[in-house]
Amino acid sequence: MAFVDWLTIAPIFLLLSLGPGPNNFMAMSNGINQGPVAALVGTIGRNFAFAILMLVSALGLGAVIVSSSLLFNIVKWAGVCYLLYMGIKTWRNAAQGVDSGEVTHTRKVPYSGLIRQEFIVAISNPKAILIFTAVFPQMLNLDKPVMIQFFIMGFTFIVTEFIGSYIYAIAGNQIKRFIKSSKGVIRLNRSMGAVFVAASAVLASASR
Numbered sequence: 198m199a200f201v202d203w204l205t206i207a208p209i210f211l212l213l214s215l216g217p218g219p220n221n222f223m224a225m226s227n228g229i230n231q232g233p234v235a236a237l238v239g240t241i242g243r244n245f246a247f248a249i250l251m252l253v254s255a256l257g258l259g260a261v262i263v264s265s266s267l268l269f270n271i272v273k274w275a276g277v278c279y280l281l282y283m284g285i286k287t288w289r290n291a292a293q294g295v296d297s298g299e300v301t302h303t304r305k306v307p308y309s310g311l312i313r314q315e316f317i318v319a320i321s322n323p324k325a326i327l328i329f330t331a332v333f334p335q336m337l338n339l340d341k342p343v344m345i346q347f348f349i350m351g352f353t354f355i356v357t358e359f360i361g362s363y364i365y366a367i368a369g370n371q372i373k374r375f376i377k378s379s380k381g382v383i384r385l386n387r388s389m390g391a392v393f394v395a396a397s398a399v400l401a402s403a404s405r
Contacts, residue, residue, distance in 0.1 A: 198338070198346045203353070206336055210354045213328065214361030219280055219318045219396045221365045226287065226389040227311055228366030229373045236366030237359065239311030244355045246319035247329075251351045254329035255344070262326055269323055273403055276321030280397035283314070288390030324403060 215221075220243050227236035253262070262268045319325060337346050376382055 198341065198349045202336075202338065203349065206350060207353055207357070209336075210350075211357040211360065213332075214354070214357040215364065218324070219276070219322060219393070219400065220315060220358075221361060222389070222392050222396055223283075223315060223318055224362040224365040225369035226386075226393075227306075228369030229385060229389065231306060231311065233363060233366040233370050235306075235308065235311060236369070237363050238308045239315045240359055240362040242312035242314065242316030243319040243362070244358055245312075246316045247325060247355060247358065248351065249320065250325050251329050251333075251347070251354075254326065254333065255347050260330050262323070262330075272321055272323045272326070273400060276318065276323070277397045277401045279317050279321055280393050280400060283318075284390045284393030284395075284397060286390075287393060288387050290386075322400065324400075 220240075224236045224240065227239050231239075254260075262272065333347065333350055336350060337343055373382070373385065376385060
């Protein structure tokens with residue numbers, strides 16, 4: 198891939214990675230409750246899922262999933278159910294680990310748990326498959342080796358996902374800094390729970 202072509206593709210991928218979506222909402226939630234570094238570690242799970250979906254798309258199976266109503270809906274509703282579960286769980290556990298005083302503390306989640314959550318959300322999002330199946334092929338130069346280009350684009354997308362995730366995590370952490378009471382933290386966590394529920398509703402409306 199020519200460097201000039203890469204300079205055109207990279208900003209597009211960064212914009213895609215910065216777009217609001219379930220994984221970025223999760224990064225923001227983790228930034229609020231676990232801190233930006235922990236949220237960034239959690240992004241490993243997201244990108245592992247995306248790497249799998251990229252491979253699936255490169256092998257042509259992504260097009261099969263997108264074109265099959267049954268397979269598409271299986272992936273979609275799995276994502277809807279998990280986001281709904283995360284929303285309800287976040288809402289119900291909003292006060293867990295929060296002191297009644299002015300200083301607030303949040304129960305720390307192991308890195309493995311953050312990675313697993315990000316992975317499940319990413320692997321069950323059919324919109325990710327659509328990106329790799331519909332967007333990536335349009336950026337390929339068929340006069341040059343396709344697989345090398347696909348690898349470069351995939352690696353670039355993963356890097357931009359780390360950048361986008363970290364930005365959302367920092368934003369969440371900064372929002373928390375303005376909150377001085379434990380009641381405010383509880384409200385913020387419940388708001389993130391509501392966001393996950395709303396994201397599940399949006400995903401439920403997705404079509405092929």
